[in-house]
Amino acid sequence: MSHDDFAVEPVRGLPETPPEGERILWQGAPDWWRLSVEALSLPWVAGYFVVLAVWRFITMMDQMPLVTAIAAALPLVIMGIVVCLMLMLVGYIQARATVYTITNRRVAMRIGAALTVTLNLPYTQVGRADLKLTKGGTGTIVLDLMGDTRLSYLVCWPHVRPWVMRRTQPALRCIPEAAKVAHLLAEAAETRVATPKIARSAPQHALAAE
Structure with missing residues (x-):
């Protein structure tokens, strides 16, 4: 009998079903070999x-x-x-347990092999995104968060910008076709931030003339 550690997820990579109006634009995971090389320093x-x-x-x-x-x-x-070989195994397990999700409203990161957490990062909390490309088209997209948003470096590792611990920057590490994904993310974020929010106010009743 096969066993899925994430069978409780209503949607793969997300802790709950997306609300009405939210659409999944892309899902992916790190390339395990590039993750072993870059995040786990395999060559060194x-x-x-x-x-x-x-x-x-x-x-x-x-x-x-x-x-x-x-x-x-x-x-x-x-x-x-x-x-x-042990480092390569860790890289493979980390990549297999990871799901990066880009929607029209946020970036979601299901990360962690032993301790699984899901980060929900609305575009309104993302100040900028930096792309670092490597050979073969794989690359890393680093998200710089705004405001008082604080994340634990140890909990998020290796899905972070290396050695930036004072203000942890989550990252989509070693993803294939990174340039295409970065373009998709930029368009989604720009559209979301530019969309005006309409607040529904309580109905106003006219005052009768005395």
């Missing part, structure tokens, strides 16, 4: 263990036969492979 971790293995080999090659020096450095290589 791999390079660290390579440097350790090479250093161990160089320091040992003058003291023992070549084969023995290679054998002495091999545990560091194996350790590096294991750590990198």
